[in-house]
Each structure stands twice: as C-alpha cells, then as structure tokens.
Amino acid sequence: QSDCTLVTAVSCHDIFDLQTGQSDSSPLAKGTAFAFIKAVQSVNERLVKLSEKQTLLFEVILLGKDCEEQAKSKIFDSAKYYLEIGKFCFCSKEKFERTLQENHVKLFLSSDRDDVHVPAALLCQQADQQVQNQLKVLFSGDLIGLTEDSTEYLKDLGFNDVQIHNFKAAKGRIQEFAMLIGEMRRRFGCEDSPLHTILMTVWGSRDICATALKTLRAWGLDVDEAFCLAGAPCTPILTVLQPHILWDDGLHN
Secondary structure, X not given: OOOOOEEEEEEHHHHEEOOOOOOOOOOOEEOXXXXXXXXXXXHHHHHHHHOOOOOOOEEEEEEEEOOOHHHHHHHHHHHHHHOOOOEEEEXXXXXXXXHHHHOOOOEEEEOOHHHOOOOEEEEOOOOOOOXXXXXXXXXXXXXXXXXXXXXXXXXXXXOOHHHHHHXXXXXXXXXXXXXXXXXXXXXXXXXXXXXXXXXXXXXXXXXXXXHHHHHHHHOOOOOOEEEEXXXXXXXXXXXXXXXXXXXXXXXXX
C-alpha cells in the first residue's frame, strides 16, 4: 500500500440498508453512502486514465461493528452485486478504533454523528442518487479558520472547553486528508473535474473565512468554491451543493 493512498473506511450501515427486510436472493437496498462510493470510483478511474502507474488513489474499506454472521454474508453478496470494494473489516465495538489504526485509515465516514470517530467526517444524503460522477468534499471554514482568538467567541456560542479542545484537535487531523485531496485535485483541470472541493464558513466572520482559505492553500488545496454565510442558515445551501462529505467535527450540530 502506498503512503499516499487515501484509505477511507465507510460504515456498512451506510453503504446498505440493514434495517429493511430483504429476501434471501435479493441484494440489500442501497444506503446513504452508495453515491459516495460510486463517486470515489469515478475519481479513481479518471486518475488511472491519467497514469496507469498512479498510486494516489482512494481505497475504500467496508467496516462493520458487531455484525452477526448472517448479516456479514448478506453484506458480502450485496457488495459483489453493486460495487467494487476490495477490503472488508468486521470487528467488535471495543476494537473499532484499533481496527482503523491497523488499516491506516485516514478518514472514517458515517451518516450518524454519534458514530463518528477520529479521524472522521459526516456522510451527507444525496437527493439525487444518480449524480455519481463527481465527488464533492466540503470543509468547515469555521474549523479550519480557528485561531487562539476564537476561543472566547466559541464560548459565547455555547461550546464548552472539551468541545473547543476537540475542534482544535480536529483541525490538525484534517490537514493530512486536505493535503492528499489537494494533490488529487491538482491532477485535474478546472473543467470537468471528478473531484470538487468546497469551503463553507457558517458562523465565522470574513476574516475567519480568509484565514481558512489561506490555511488550505498552505496545505496545497485551492478549493473550487467558498461560501461565507456569516450566521445565515446552512441547510438551504447544503441542499443545493449536495456534498458527499462534510467535515466539521460536530461544529455545526
């Protein structure tokens, strides 16, 4: 495995709908992460077209916690039917974080905020599951633009010391992921790119947004779009943007 492989683990509960009853012969219904997986495969296909010796690629691992044997079998069969996933990991809840570390996972994705661990981002539901040829990654400008001067402002917004500490730690965790995404993005031109990056600052000022943009550029990532909402609701614009990944570490929860 190359050091620059972007290993991403996705919860099996998000790739497939494990709650809906299925017959023994039919594959599981598609879950929230399905559009993300197909979009990632589109990015990989385009990267390989640029160079057959390409090492900077996504590697997707399907990760299941405390799955029964019957569910594992169903997940295997459904994955073969729908997707190209090369690796499956099943573990207990207690061994979850160790499993991420042993597999060199740079990003864990889940649609459940309570299920998100370090390093992790939130999967977003796609309104149009047919749009799968472009991967959209949204970064939080409020998180990346954090400085020491932001602490009191965060407290005024109701965040406690533990949450603020976690936000600052998350900024460091995002850096490696953002650097790899930036390197991938540079392989493609401005038009017809299969990878689209967005910066969104929700509560922060224009200065915080500018700091976030400068930080990302220093990490090697020039985003395709940037939005500074200055306290306006983010739901309407998220509905329009439809990102696959939202990395805000719970800042906007």
